[in-house]
Amino acid sequence: MGPVSLPRTAPLAVVLVDDSPVQRRFARAALEAEHDFEVVGEARNGKEAVALVTRLRPAAVLMDLDLPQMSGIEAIEAIMASAPTPILVFSAFVDGDDHANAVACLAAGAVDVLPKPAPHSFTSLDEHAEQLRRRMRVTARARVITHPRGKLRSRGLAGPAVAPVREVAVPAEVRARQGVALLVLGASTGGPQALLTVLKALPADLEQAVLVVQHMAEGFVPGLAAWLDELVPLPVVVGQDGARLRPGTVTLAPSGSNLLVHDARLRVRCAPPEEGQFHVPGIDATLRSVADALGPDAVGVLLTGMGRDGALGLRAMRDRGAATLGQDEATSAVYGMPAAALDAGGVEVQLPVEAIGPALLALVGREVRP
Amino acid sequence: MAVHPARARSLPADVLVSLRLAFGAERDERLPALRAALQDPTGPTGEARRAAHSLASSAVVVGEPRLAEIARDVEERLDADLPWHEQGRHLADVLASWAP
Numbered sequence: 001m002g003p004v005s006l007p008r009t010a011p012l013a014v015v016l017v018d019d020s021p022v023q024r025r026f027a028r029a030a031l032e033a034e035h036d037f038e039v040v041g042e043a044r045n046g047k048e049a050v051a052l053v054t055r056l057r058p059a060a061v062l063m064d065l066d067l068p069q070m071s072g073i074e075a076i077e078a079i080m081a082s083a084p085t086p087i088l089v090f091s092a093f094v095d096g097d098d099h100a101n102a103v104a105c106l107a108a109g110a111v112d113v114l115p116k117p118a119p120h121s122f123t124s125l126d127e128h129a130e131q132l133r134r135r136m137r138v139t140a141r142a143r144v145i146t147h148p149r150g151k152l153r154s155r156g157l158a159g160p161a162v163a164p165v166r167e168v169a170v171p172a173e174v175r176a177r178q179g180v181a182l183l184v185l186g187a188s189t190g191g192p193q194a195l196l197t198v199l200k201a202l203p204a205d206l207e208q209a210v211l212v213v214q215h216m217a218e219g220f221v222p223g224l225a226a227w228l229d230e231l232v233p234l235p236v237v238v239g240q241d242g243a244r245l246r247p248g249t250v251t252l253a254p255s256g257s258n259l260l261v262h263d264a265r266l267r268v269r270c271a272p273p274e275e276g277q278f279h280v281p282g283i284d285a286t287l288r289s290v291a292d293a294l295g296p297d298a299v300g301v302l303l304t305g306m307g308r309d310g311a312l313g314l315r316a317m318r319d320r321g322a323a324t325l326g327q328d329e330a331t332s333a334v335y336g337m338p339a340a341a342l343d344a345g346g347v348e349v350q351l352p353v354e355a356i357g358p359a360l361l362a363l364v365g366r367e368v369r370p
Numbered sequence: 371m372a373v374h375p376a377r378a379r380s381l382p383a384d385v386l387v388s389l390r391l392a393f394g395a396e397r398d399e400r401l402p403a404l405r406a407a408l409q410d411p412t413g414p415t416g417e418a419r420r421a422a423h424s425l426a427s428s429a430v431v432v433g434e435p436r437l438a439e440i441a442r443d444v445e446e447r448l449d450a451d452l453p454w455h456e457q458g459r460h461l462a463d464v465l466a467s468w469a470p
Contacts, residue, residue, distance in 0.1 A: 019420075021392040022428035029385040066423055092427045117430045119438040125381065125431065 011038040012059035012140050017075065018042075018090070019067055023116070027062055027090065030129035031136060046070025050078045053085055060085045060140040062132075063110065065101050073105055079197030080109035084146050088139040089113040091131070099207040102220055103227040106192040109141040111333060115217050138189055138306045142333045168355040176365035177323055182239050182245065182266060182298040183208050183360055184290050186283030186313070188215040188305025190333025192224060195303065196231060198319055199250060201357020204233040209245035209266055211290075213253040213283045215305060219256050228252075241270040252280040260289035264297070279309050283337075287313025296321030299363050301356060302341045304332035311337065323350045323363050325356055390470040393432045397465050400425055404465075408458050419448040422461065437464055 014037050018024050024042050031037040041056050043049040047070045053061055061079065067071035076087055087110040091102050092219045102113045114135050117128045187195055191214045202210065216224060222238055228250065229236035236250040239259045245251050245266040253259035257270040258281050283302070287310060290298050300317040302310045304327055313322045326347035329335040331354070341347050351359055381389075400421035407418035426441035440461045445455035 003390045020396055020428050022389055022396055022431050025385070025389050025392045026431045029381055029389075033381075066420065068420070092423065116427050119426070119430055119435050119442055121430070124435075130383065 011036055013038055013040040013056065014136065014140075015041045015043065015049070015052055015056060015058045015061045017044075017046070017061060017067065017072070018064040019044050020064075022250070023090075025063065026125075026129075027132065030103065030132045031062070031329060034133060037136060044068075046072060046078075047076035049075045050082075053079050054083045057083060057241040058085060060136060061085050062136065063087050063089050063105075065089060065091045065105065073101060073108055076105055076110050077109040080144070081146060083146045083183065084109070086111050086139045086142045086144050086169075088136055090116055092116045092118070095207070101223075103192060106224075107196065107227065109144065109193075111139045111144065112189055113217060113220060114217070124264070124342060134344075141306075142189060143335075144333070168352070168358055170355060170358045170362045171349060171351070174323075174349055174359045174362045177296070177299075177363050180299055180323075181247075181264070181295045181362050182211060182261070182290060182294055183301070183364075184211040184215045184261075184287060184298060184317075185215075185301040185303060186287065186305075186310040186337070187303035188279070188283075188307065188309065188334070188337060190304035191215065192227075193333070194327060196228065196332075197353050198301070198357045198360070199228060199232040199234065199236075202232070202234055202360065204248070205364070206234060206248050209247050210234065210250040211239075211245055211253070211259070211261070211268075211286070212250060213281050213286045213310075213327055215279045215281075215283075215309070218255045221252055225252050239268055239270075241268070253286060256280060258282050258285035260286060261293045262289070263293050266293075278307070281363065283310035284313035288298070288316045291316040291320040291322065294320075294322070298322045299360060300324045300346075301326070301360070302338050302347070303327045303353070303356075304334055305337040306334045307336050308340040309337060311340035311344040311346055314341045314345075315344045318346050318348060325359055326350045327356065328352050380436065387470075390432050393428050393434075394468075394470045396425065396428055397468060401462060401465050404458060404462050408455060408462065409410065415448050415454075418458065419445055423463070424459075425461075434468075437468065440464055 016024050016027050028039045043052045046067045048229045063072050089105045089110045225238050226235045234250050238254050239251045259268050260271050262269050300314045302314050314324050326341050328336040328350045331352040403417035404421045407415050422441045426438045429438035435458035444457050444461050
């Protein structure tokens with residue numbers, strides 16, 4: 001995927017939320033440099049952020065996590081409950097709690113997370129500014145819905161982290177397949193929420209292994225794994241070079257390399273990115289390896305995300321006899337990758353996100369139809 | 371006024387200047403909380419931790435990696451409940467002597 005740019009229309013309104021005047025100044029300069037964004041308001045804490053976003057209704061919000069008076073997560077919950085707006089979290093890159101917090105923001109409804117420039121980073125400020133613009137362009141295009149968690153919390157109710165999965169009808173053409181050993185899912189912008197919805201539907205005694213490739217900033221995959229592990233029935237781990245994918249376990253592709261399935265015994269290896277590869281870990285590389293290693297004994301799923309990663313890989317899987325599913329436009333935060341996969345002939349059945357989990361169970365012969 | 375053009379080749383010069391001025395203002399705002407925590411060894415350190423965290427990130431933006439390292443070290447020590455006063459005093463001294 002090359003640089004993402006928007007058509008030459010009026011600049012999109014953005015609200016900045018950060019208690020640091022330096023960070024706000026940098027973000028303003030970066031976002032306004034190419035005239036497709038206009039900063040219409042700045043908030044110094046979470047409470048100001050909620051009030052400003054509710055009043056101004058910008059196209060997008062850039063949100064820090066570590067805020068006084070009301071934290072970034074609480075502000076995201078409140079905004080998504082009352083005035084849903086695409087939010088890009090801009091967080092300092094440190095170990096420990098901040099990674100888990102970043103994933104929690106995605107769970108609260110933020111669209112994406114981008115690390116702030118770190119000491120000894122080899123990325124220049126120019127590159128950080130360009131990354132910020134690029135990610136904000138994607139974020140501003142995301143479809144967002146009301147997240148009730150903020151409303152529940154404000155009424156003192158211990159609401160669930162995510163709404164329970166509803167029972168949905170699985171289309172008749174989704175039929176059980178023999179010999180499925182692996183379910184592989186690819187996702188990008190909006191992925192964590194979609195993954196949570198899908199994985200919550202899979203029972204703890206699932207006999208198949210599950211492999212997930214989620215586009216994510218360097219260092220955040222362990223936090224995503226930890227977050228999902230707490231909320232879904234299956235254990236969630238980060239993949240390791242040379243290991244075997246285990247039945248009844250969700251393995252996340254680690255950042256920094258492509259996770260390839262080596263053989264029908266589900267051994268995996270970490271391979272360097274391909275020349276010109278934009279996203280690492282890449283979904284196409286993983287899906288192609290699954291097609292080669294397993295043929296019809298796998299199911300491929302492509303979820304929400306910008307760009308085309310995964311489209312050709314899913315087509316490769318389908319060509320080798322695997323069942324393939326794509327998330328539909330109505331439930332995708334960004335209908336890019338699933339649309340590309342559909343156009344490429346890689347999607348056998350397109351479904352809303354809440355139907356994908358039940359469809360996977362139907363494909364492996366676990367679903368009970370009414 | 372020192373700027374670091376190697377760190378931000380495409381940001382306009384006036385933006386680089388304003389960033390360093392903003393850092394000076396942030397330093398002025400945060401330093402009292404850091405000093406207050408240093409003077410009260412058994413008192414709360416939340417504001418000092420927030421100051422170190424914010425100044426570490428901001429220092430990177432204005433091209434002060436060494437200062438960012440010092441602030442990050444203080445933040446990590448406070449997060450891990452490790453002794454931090456020596457590093458905190460060093461940070462306070464570096465901040466006090468910093469000029470845009």
